[in-house]
């Protein structure tokens with residue numbers, strides 16, 4: 312029997328495309344987000360094996376209740392994809408409040424659901440946590456400071472849970488997905504981007520990484536080269552770029 316997958320942040324971009332991709336592969340899909348009209352559209356489009364749930368990941372306790380509600384409606388969960396995220400790259404809002412908002416969603420919202428999901432999967436004896444990080448996690452960047460740092464948190468946090476999973480009696484997998492640029496509302500209108508991947512193709516590759524339970528996957532693979540390249544640049548040089 313095909314599995315039950317919840318996608319947190321499935322109202323646009325990568326999350327929405329992944330919801331459609333996994334549905335096409337036969338999964339029962341739970342989709343969350345704040346934009347209810349988008350959830351409704353998705354429900355109408357997919358028709359069967361689709362459940363939707365309002366969720367603002369920054370409302371920590373509510374988000375847990377809402378995840379439980381979704382799980383109950385779906386009759387269980389095998390995979391939870393933590394995709395919800397915000398960036399302030401090339402946005403007008405910069406400064407303390409803008410930084411804190413990114414941290415609230417990408418770090419606190421993420422950790423809240425990731426740690427809860429791990430406990431849930433330990434209790435039920437199996438499960439798969441998938442975190443959507445970014446190639447941006449590999450370096451600090453003056454034009455998007457909280458975003459890059461928040462994605463570095465995602466990598467390290469999930470690495471810790473992956474190690475913990477290996478010491479658990481339960482059969483738990485933890486995958487970190489590192490996309491490069493992917494067409495979505497997040498990068499709409501942004502300048503100087505390269506190797507921008509179509510959303511559907513990115514979703515296909517993420518679907519493959521989920522099914523093969525990859526520990527880590529770059530979307531697309533060539534973005535791994537950027538990771539290597541960046542690590543080779545000495546700090547003194549990076550700081551001046």
Ligand SMILES: NC(=O)c1ccc[n+]([C@@H]2O[C@H](COP(=O)([O-])OP(=O)(O)OC[C@H]3O[C@@H](n4cnc5c(N)ncnc54)[C@H](OP(=O)(O)O)[C@@H]3O)[C@@H](O)[C@H]2O)c1
Nearest residue numbers: 320322324325344345346367368395396445492493495497
């Ligand atoms: N596009 C890229 O180039 C790229 C590259 C690397 C990594 N990523 C990562 O991929 C993930 C998806 O981004 P995307 O590019 O597909 O952008 P997007 O189209 O803007 O999608 C973001 C998703 O996150 C949800 N979200 C945002 N704030 C939320 C909140 N407070 N509570 C609940 N859901 C929230 C949005 O839903 P609602 O607004 O309806 O709540 C939406 O479904 C993000 O984690 C992003 O960092 C993107």
